[in-house]
Amino acid sequence: MIDLSLLTDGGVGWLDASGPSSHLVLSTRIRLARNLAGRVYQGRNSESEREDILQTVEAAARDTVLLRRAIKFRLDRLDRNDRQLLHERHLVSKELAGLDADGRVRSGASLLVQDRLGVMLNEEDHLRLQGLHSGFALDAAYAEVDRLDAELGQRLAFAFHSEFGYLTSCPTNVGTGLRASVLIHLPGLVLTKEISKVLQGLAQVGLTFRGLYGEGSEVVGNFFQLSNQTTLGSSEFELLDHLGKMVRQVMDYEEQARQVLLRDAPAIIEDKVWRAYGLLRYARALSFEEAMNLLSGVRLGVGVDLIPDVGMYTLNKLLVYTQPAHLAASEGIAPADPDLPVRRAQFVRKVLESEVGRRG
Amino acid sequence: MSCEQCREREAVIHLTQIVNEQVTTLHLCELCAAEKGVESPGASPKTPLGTFLAAMGQELPEQTPVPRTGDNCPRCGGSLQDFRESGRLGCSECYRSFEVPLRDLLRRLHGSTHHLGERYAEGSGSFAPPDRPRATDLREQLRLAVETENFELAAELRDRLRVME
Numbered sequence: 128m129i130d131l132s133l134l135t136d137g138g139v140g141w142l143d144a145s146g147p148s149s150h151l152v153l154s155t156r157i158r159l160a161r162n163l164a165g166r167v168y169q170g171r172n173s174e175s176e177r178e179d180i181l182q183t184v185e186a187a188a189r190d191t192v193l194l195r196r197a198i199k200f201r202l203d204r205l206d207r208n209d210r211q212l213l214h215e216r217h218l219v220s221k222e223l224a225g226l227d228a229d230g231r232v233r234s235g236a237s238l239l240v241q242d243r244l245g246v247m248l249n250e251e252d253h254l255r256l257q258g259l260h261s262g263f264a265l266d267a268a269y270a271e272v273d274r275l276d277a278e279l280g281q282r283l284a285f286a287f288h289s290e291f292g293y294l295t296s297c298p299t300n301v302g303t304g305l306r307a308s309v310l311i312h313l314p315g316l317v318l319t320k321e322i323s324k325v326l327q328g329l330a331q332v333g334l335t336f337r338g339l340y341g342e343g344s345e346v347v348g349n350f351f352q353l354s355n356q357t358t359l360g361s362s363e364f365e366l367l368d369h370l371g372k373m374v375r376q377v378m379d380y381e382e383q384a385r386q387v388l389l390r391d392a393p394a395i396i397e398d399k400v401w402r403a404y405g406l407l408r409y410a411r412a413l414s415f416e417e418a419m420n421l422l423s424g425v426r427l428g429v430g431v432d433l434i435p436d437v438g439m440y441t442l443n444k445l446l447v448y449t450q451p452a453h454l455a456a457s458e459g460i461a462p463a464d465p466d467l468p469v470r471r472a473q474f475v476r477k478v479l480e481s482e483v484g485r486r487g
Numbered sequence: 488m489s490c491e492q493c494r495e496r497e498a499v500i501h502l503t504q505i506v507n508e509q510v511t512t513l514h515l516c517e518l519c520a521a522e523k524g525v526e527s528p529g530a531s532p533k534t535p536l537g538t539f540l541a542a543m544g545q546e547l548p549e550q551t552p553v554p555r556t557g558d559n560c561p562r563c564g565g566s567l568q569d570f571r572e573s574g575r576l577g578c579s580e581c582y583r584s585f586e587v588p589l590r591d592l593l594r595r596l597h598g599s600t601h602h603l604g605e606r607y608a609e610g611s612g613s614f615a616p617p618d619r620p621r622a623t624d625l626r627e628q629l630r631l632a633v634e635t636e637n638f639e640l641a642a643e644l645r646d647r648l649r650v651m652e
């Protein structure tokens with residue numbers, strides 16, 4: 128088992144619900160795609176070239192301020208549970224963790240992480256710089272990753288084209304290489320059935336959405352990751368500014384949807400959120416998906432002041448620690464163990480009980 | 488990700504539906520999606536790459552000196568065919584080897600081919616401040632936005648041009 132306690136805050140600082148608008152926005156993520164000049168990309172390079180890339184970048188990173196004390200995880204030397212654990216913490220992509228259908232980990236696949244910053248190595252691109260902040264914090268998150276980019280850029284030669292900008296393995300990332308995403312909870316828009324319209328509108332203004340775990344993942348628990356679709360033809364500032372404005376608008380729509388629900392169907396909403404709470408509090412077996420959907424209901428209830436005594440931090444904690452690899456690790460069983468739903472329900476009950484006391 | 492229907496072909500269409508107040512996403516290949524009566528990916532903003540890749544090489548003007556599909560990048564050995572299949576290029580040199588079709592692809596993906604963000608100064612290993620977006624680039628983007636009926640973007644570009652002028 129890997130020791131995640133080596134990381135400051137265990138790599139889950141983003142769930143502390145301390146950031147701006149944290150009742151709606153869980154976290155803000157920035158990633159920059161970079162490749163080393165003169166080297167073949169991941170799809171066509173060899174094991175020894177990937178090893179060399181890892182060593183070159185790590186040496187440069189140890190020379191920076193921001194990653195000097197970074198913890199290194201070699202995904203290619205971890206077992207599947209540990210890789211899944213890192214993925215559930217949003218520290219590595221599904222691809223890097225080798226959790227795709229073929230289940231293979233690429234040799235050299237690694238992660239350097241220090242505080243809120245990290246670099247994935249030998250992912251689709253040689254380097255994927257990333258920063259994860261609590262709440263809605265595009266500017267702060269970008270500023271940090273930008274500093275890391277500058278530090279690494281002074282020590283490494285990046286592939287850059289005078290017209291196209293930073294070159295990437297997939298042309299969808301060319302230019303700035305920037306993908307900014309905001310993980311937002313939108314139960315009001317889902318309940319009022321406005322969500323499709325909102326998502327369509329976002330597509331029209333050049334934004335896209337994904338599920339809880341990023342690329343190719345399902346939407347669970349009404350969590351959506353909103354991000355920029357294009358990376359070329361606008362400056363980083365313009366991309367962030369545009370995304371920020373649109374997210375603010377979506378937040379307004381969500382608040383309006385909640386007001387409509389409370390005005391037009393108060394009894395239904397009240398029943399719905401308390402029912403979710405009741406199930407979490409007393410159920411004896413919970414699948415991950417069911418837990419996520421019930422947590423979404425309770426989160427809505429807390430957000431509109433129907434459910435007192437439950438903190439957003441507790442809800443975020445439940446979100447992370449009820450995930451299969453996390454729960455399995457803390458219970459000392461395998462993620463595929465048939466007992467997992469029972470353990471999950473026990474865990475949720477225990478956390479809620481200690482939060483609200485016996486009376487709740 | 489493979490198609491949830493046939494579990495054979497690559498899923499290129501991601502259909503989001505709301506059933507019983509739950510959002511679900513259906514991942515389908517082009518064929519299964521067509522069987523279900525879903526529009527081709529051309530109409531789906533989530534997967535622009537698939538269509539563009541499929542169209543690449545077919546719509547290129549005859550007179551442009553484009554490498555034939557069989558030609559390979561001298562640096563990495565990859566071909567346009569490899570790119571179409573994997574969606575990934577083999578190396579930075581590919582951007583030169585397949586410049587014409589890639590420029591076309593970039594324009595269609597991003598509405599522009601001009602990087603306007605931070606610039607990496609090659610050799611010196613240091614940064615230069617980003618170029619100010621040039622009015623000509625913005626005008627080109629505006630033309631494209633109007634052409635594709637992306638009026639919201641068009642309005643924004645118009646505002647930006649007004650500020651610059």
Ligand SMILES: [Zn+2]
Nearest residue numbers: 490493516519
């Ligand atoms: Zn299929």
Ligand SMILES: [Zn+2]
Nearest residue numbers: 560563578581
């Ligand atoms: Zn190449």
